[in-house]
Amino acid sequence: MSRFLFVVPPLTGHINPAVGVAAALAGRGHRVAWACPDPALLRRLAGVGAEVFGCAGAPEGSRPPELRGPEALRFLWEWYLLPLAEAMAPGVRVAVGEFRPDVVVADQQAFAGALVAERLGVPWATSATTSAEFTDPLSGLPKVREWLEERLARLRTSIGDPAGGADPRFSPHLVLAFSVAELAGPAEGVRWVGPSVAARPAAAGFPWEWLDAARATVLVTLGTANTDVGGRFLGVCDEALRERADRVQGVVVDPGSPPRAPADDKDVLVVPHVPQLALLERGVAAVVCHAGHNTVGEALWHGIPLVVAPIRDDQPVVAGQVADAGAGVRVRFGRVGARRLGAALDAVLDEPGYRAAAGRIGAAFRAAGGTSAAADHLEELARELS
Structure with a gap:
């Protein structure tokens, strides 16, 4: 059996899709752990028995409501995603060292998961909770693209392997996308698995x-x-x-x-x-x-x-x-x-x-298979790279 470490930001919309996949892997006898800045939120969504390695980082705070388009995107990266990666990296390194995963499953916006795995020589897969990145949203914004690529390069130097070349948003080993081409359009090198719709801990009180x-x-x-x-x-x-x-x-x-x-x-x-x-x-x-x-x-x-x-x-x-x-x-x-x-x-x-x-x-x-198909692809990656 294999070990899978899921690295996720402290955001409900990014944790929930991974929860079903992790449960499917655990149900097949694999060992699963998490690295997340908010262990309480993680356990509320994944179950109180989830094995969680805490790390620094915080949920996204409020943003100026008037920001839209490229300005909103730059604000998101500059004030949240990039600092979050820097904050999470030490805890992710500890989690990899102690848990010794066969595969790191890094949320597409938890760059620390991809970059730390690359630096430590651990295979990693991307968990893409949105299909927007596959449409090249910056195709008409060359200056924003240049700025973003420069910041990712600096981040790699800081927490990743300076000699590495993979974009931390797109694993060269496996990219799991929780949508289908029929909705999102075609994209090369992506495993479309559909939404991760799985049982969640019951929430009492709804009338x-x-x-x-x-x-x-x-x-x-x-x-x-x-x-x-x-x-x-x-x-x-x-x-x-x-x-x-x-x-x-x-x-x-x-x-x-x-x-x-x-x-x-x-x-x-x-x-x-x-x-x-x-x-x-x-x-x-x-x-x-x-x-x-x-x-x-x-x-x-x-x-x-x-x-x-x-x-x-x-x-x-x-x-x-x-x-x-x-x-x-x-x-x-x-x-x-x-x-x-x-x-x-x-x-x-x-x-x-x-x-x-x-x-x-x-x-x-x-038809895409959901959590079961995602677990299949991760198992296959673990076998291929073992």
Whole structure:
């Protein structure tokens, strides 16, 4: 049996896809451990028994809400991703030395995992929780690309092998992408495995009895990292949902707002978090979201069409994929009003083409193999390089 060390940032959307893969490997008798700056978050998502090596680093803080496009991307790298790699590197080195993995599985944004593995001569695989990097998002931004490549070179000198040449975002051994070419488009050297949809630790407290079987349920969520910019948009969603209360119920996820008592409002339920997979499986009719890769993947896995309102980072790319596939409608996060949002919602609820397209992508996801296929590829890599 082999040993696999997963190196992940302290971000829910990057940990969750790896959790299912790690569980599949453990179920086959392999030993799995983690390196993460937030062991408590890791164990909450992966289970209390997870073997975790702590390291420095912190969750991404708030960003100036006015930043968009190249400015937002540069801010993300300069103020979070690159410092995170520097902070994580010593702990990752300790984890590799003590756990002695056969393969390091490095999240695509946890550069320390790739660079430390390269420096120590350990094979590494990339866990790509978003497909945006495969579309060359910097093709029209040569100055940004030059700046980024220069910063990665400096980072390699600091924590990696100065003689190495691999881009820490793309392992030369194995790149696992949690999407499919049918949605993201073709990409060379990528193993498309579809979303990592696996059982998660149960979250108690959701008022299942509140749901009205006579009305369609619409889930509204902006993920776990957008609380600081979501207030206006969630207000627009609330207005659009209430205008359709005769046939629609809304479940709105707002981590920054205290939950309201369900008995006080039969039309819109506001909660700080939801058991998302369980809710999708229960029968959500549509999802309104920020085009986060995991939320989009989980919705389409269940054949649920979307209204996507991208905010920053990879989200415009993912939103474009959804719209191009015919599986949803894209709106402008910062400008959409209740009328336009309501029209988009009506379209995905009432026009069968959107649900049919979502169903086709969902079928492609399931055919890709998910966590089992990802585990297969990692096992094969461990055998080839042993």
